[in-house]
Amino acid sequence: MKHIIERLENAEVGKILIDEPLANHTTLKIGGPADILVIPENINAIKKIISIVKEENVNWRAIGRGSNLLVDDDGIEGVVIKLSDGLxxxxxxxxxxxxxxxxxxxxxxxxxxxxxxxxxxxxxxxxxxxxxxxxxxxxxxxxxxxxxxxxxxxxxxxxxxxxxxxxxxxxxxxxxxxxxxxxxxxxxxxxxxxxxxxxxxxxxxxxxxxxxxxQPWNFPCAGSIFRNPLPDYAGALIEKAGLKGHQIGGAQISEMHANFIVNAGNAKAKDVTDLIAFIKKTIKEKFSVEMETEVEIIGGRGKK
Known part of the structure; x- marks a missing residue:
């Protein structure tokens, strides 16, 4: 990684952070480190970054402002490009x-x-x-x-x-x-x-x-967790199942809106994914409805 870091620094592509906790870049305040996080200063900088990571055959992915994102506790290997102030x-x-x-x-x-x-x-x-x-x-x-x-x-x-x-x-x-x-x-x-x-x-x-x-934006959260299984609504089904307030570890189904999972305190990504699995299982058993996540779940070592 040292060689890639040097190439990115020499290319003057923007801000470069090493082993940066992605919890600092998601609205859920959850996520392990990115090996390299780059915040490009413009689109030309992105072109340079992509050229370098492809030449070095390194995993990469882009994220935005992290509002619909759950990052694995192990973080993300390779280079993460954050699209924010430079774009x-x-x-x-x-x-x-x-x-x-x-x-x-x-x-x-x-x-x-x-x-x-x-x-x-x-x-x-x-x-x-x-x-x-x-x-x-x-x-x-x-x-x-x-x-x-x-x-x-x-x-x-x-x-x-x-x-x-x-x-x-x-x-x-x-x-x-x-x-x-x-x-x-x-x-x-x-x-x-x-x-x-x-x-x-x-x-x-x-x-x-x-x-x-x-909606509970006074807590760290990622927006709607599930897509609405139309003609039903995800939040209504979860509330009808009596799951409001249910908690696993630091992750809790919001008391305000049942289609939100909030970080009630030091939640891990595994707490959230376990809670998502519990909701899916409960709704399937009670209403025979398959719930599909809207939040994007990414990361883990060996994955992009």
Whole structure:
């Protein structure tokens, strides 16, 4: 690893952290160390990083702001690229915006609403980055990313970069092409509509307030743990099963919203995965419903 670290430092790609606990980079505050964590300063820096890791045949993966992520207690081997402040550019051209994958989606919804542009009101209160929102086709209040995305600049697992339009992203409920063909969104172009600024700001703020009142963001958590098994809702099924408040180790099913698992104190990734398994088993036994996780579970030695 020393040789790779030297190459990355010489390439001046951004901030480089060694054996960095990923608990410091996830909203659950859980996760073992990354051998090397790089926070690139721009997209050109990412190109340099990918070139180096491919030449050195080292495992790598990218993460965003860690809001929909559970990292294994053993951490991640190789190089982790964190898309954050170096990819937070924003350009507004009439009703079209180009935004970096590291830009916080809540901040974007707020900034855009004040510009009198409509289409992102649903994102008021959604945590994480633009890149993560595209990856998951994040949505709420009857809308989602697929309704506004024009195209996305994608970095694939093999190191190739390309622009894909909305149709090519193969969006469906909380799913995109990037979950079948591993990749990350470096930047996105959204098509919005001009509207009444005051009305847009009011709707966005209501959505943000609703999430603040109904979801336990006062505790470390990762957002919704399960996809809704439509026409049912994950939280309603878990609550109906009487599981609110159930705890394994430091991981607890939220008393506020049953589709959230919170870090109630020094939780390990294993506590969370054991609790997820317990929920799946209980819901299957009680309601004959298969629960599918929405949170992305990554890491472990020998894995990416």
């Amino acid at each position: 937070d550019h924003l350009e507004i051209d009439e009703e079209e915006i180009t935004v970096g994958g590291g830009y916080p989606i809540i901040k974007l919804a707020t900034v855009i609403s004040k510009q009198g542009l409509s289409g992102l009101e649903f994102a008021g209160g959604i945590p994480g980055s633009v890149g993560g929102a595209v990856f998951m086709n994040a949505g709420a209040h009857g809308s989602d990313i697929s309704k506004i995305l024009k195209k996305a600049h994608i970095l694939f697992e093999d190191g190739t970069m390309t622009w894909l339009n909305c149709e090519e992203m193969d969006f469906s409920y909380r799913t995109s092409l990037l979950q079948e063909k591993p990749g990350v969104c470096l930047e996105a172009v959204f098509s919005l509509e001009k509207g009444n600024r005051e009305e847009i700001v009011e709707i966005m703020q209501k959505n943000k307030d609703y999430r603040r009142k109904s």
